[in-house]
Amino acid sequence: xxxxxxxxxxxxxxxxxxxxxxxxxxxxxxxxxxxxxxxxxxxxxxxxxxxxxxxxxxxxxxxxxxxxxxxxxxxxxxxxxxxxxxxxxxxxxxxxxxxxxxxxxxxxxxxxxxxxxxxxxxxxxxxxxxxxxxxxxxxxxxxxxxxxxxxxxxxxxxxxxxxxxxxxxxxxxxxxxxxxxxxxxxxxxxxxxxxxxxxxxxxxxxxxxxxxxxxxxxxxxxxxxxxxxxxxxxxxxxxxxxxxxxxxxxxxxxxxxxxxxxxxxxxxxxxxxxxxxxxxxxxxxxxxxxxxxxxxxxxxxxxxxxxxxxxxxxxxxxxxxxxxxxxxxxxxxxxxxxxx
Numbered sequence: 445x446x447x448x449x450x451x452x453x454x455x456x457x458x459x460x461x462x463x464x465x466x467x468x469x470x471x472x473x474x475x476x477x478x479x480x481x482x483x484x485x486x487x488x489x490x491x492x493x494x495x496x497x498x499x500x501x502x503x504x505x506x507x508x509x510x511x512x513x514x515x516x517x518x519x520x521x522x523x524x525x526x527x528x529x530x531x532x533x534x535x536x537x538x539x540x541x542x543x544x545x546x547x548x549x550x551x552x553x554x555x556x557x558x559x560x561x562x563x564x565x566x567x568x569x570x571x572x573x574x575x576x577x578x579x580x581x582x583x584x585x586x587x588x589x590x591x592x593x594x595x596x597x598x599x600x601x602x603x604x605x606x607x608x609x610x611x612x613x614x615x616x617x618x619x620x621x622x623x624x625x626x627x628x629x630x631x632x633x634x635x636x637x638x639x640x641x642x643x644x645x646x647x648x649x650x651x652x653x654x655x656x657x658x659x660x661x662x663x664x665x666x667x668x669x670x671x672x673x674x675x676x677x678x679x680x681x682x683x684x685x686x687x688x689x690x691x692x693x694x695x696x697x698x699x700x701x702x703x704x705x706x707x708x709x710x711x712x713x714x715x716x717x718x719x720x721x722x723x724x725x726x727x728x729x730x731x732x733x734x735x736x737x738x739x740x741x742x743x744x745x746x747x748x749x750x751x752x753x754x755x756x757x758x759x760x761x762x763x764x765x766x767x768x769x770x771x772x773x774x775x776x777x778x779x780x781x782x783x784x
Contacts, residue, residue: 462488464511464541467575472543472567478557481550485571486511486535486542490518491526500578501780502568502605503533504586504593507698508690511535523773529582529780534571536564536593538698545641545693553693554641561589561705565596569604583780584724585609587765588737589698592705595745599707602723609776611729611765615745616706616715618738624659625703628652632696641693649692650683657682659736664759707745715741719748726751727779729772731764733757752779 464486472483488511493500501524503514511533517523524531535542537559545556572578584597584605591613598608614621632638637647670678711717728746730739732755739755746753754775760767 462490462515464488467571469567469570469574472563472570474557474563475560475566476558480537480543480548480557480559480563482548483537483543483567485537485567485575486539487571488512488515488533490515490524490531490533491529493530497578497580498582499529500581501529501531501583501585502572502581502597503531504564504568504584504590505534505536505539506586506588506590507702508539508695509536509588509590510539510541512541521773523769523776524585525777525780532572532576534568536589536698537567538694538701540691540694542567544691545697546691554696556693556697558697558700560701561592561596562600562709564593564701565600568593568597569601581605583607583609585611585776586613587611588613588762589702591737591742592702595707595742596705598722598724598726598749599710599718602721605724607727607780608724609727609729609779610742611772612731612734612737612739612762614705614737614739614741615718616708616741617702618740620738621736622703624655624736625699628655629696629699629703631655632692632699638692641696643692647692648683652695653683654679659762661761661763662733662735662759664733665761668759715745716748719745722749725779727754727775728752729754729756729765729775731756731758731761733759734762734764736762 466484466486469483472480514533518526518531520527538544540546545553548556581604584594586594591610594608594610595613595615631652635647635649637643708715708718726749728742728751730742756764756768758764758767765772
């Protein structure tokens, strides 16, 4: 899938991903009362942990992303300056590296229980405390679905982190977002090759790839970057590099997690009460022309929490973090500052 390709493109070239490691959590009880058995969470570390363990940044993955892709954001002059901070990049449940429908021996395919963004955060908290034996985080950050996890961290464990940086994420999806994600869910479920998740070979899911690509940027961006003469080749590339790369059942379960995303749920649906629970300082980064994760709820949460808000205004839409990376890197560096 070409999610966030522009973000990763120039950053990933020289980066070497650190070794993928796993934290074994045993059984993970989910928000819905079900259990993920033999839950393993993938992670990679970058930089050096300070003697007082005060320089830790947790970086969460985006929808269908993995920590190998996050390696491109690590290093001096990049999004996380690993000469100053110790970064833990963590694979979200369902990404194919952490426990997922595609790799669970006990609950394979669609027998894998539904999970939520809140469940992702719970698994990360257990990884940090039980596997890595840390009692506090300096910051949590993430892009897209990673930003959703970051918002959730601020209300699930408000005392556990000093700072939070959700980038093109949301504390609760709008009806516009839901229209996209429900449409993608239907595209999977109505594809005959998917067969209720019991496919013999990976389904092509071409309509899903087209729909997802359409929402990634803006009409202005696509018109400027793809001429009608180039379109056939462009579309072929989209459909070959789309869902084919990411297991369809993993895609389905992560989609459901985003659809259910709402940090206000434990607060009776009140975003004001959810924001009042937040203790961390926030830097909220949104894209004004985001067609994939509408920026309105993030703007509102920033206002409620008196957060610093950075609004990216270019035509790259959901990929603005990559197109306007200098602005983002500068804002993040200034916000993180020096650890206490």
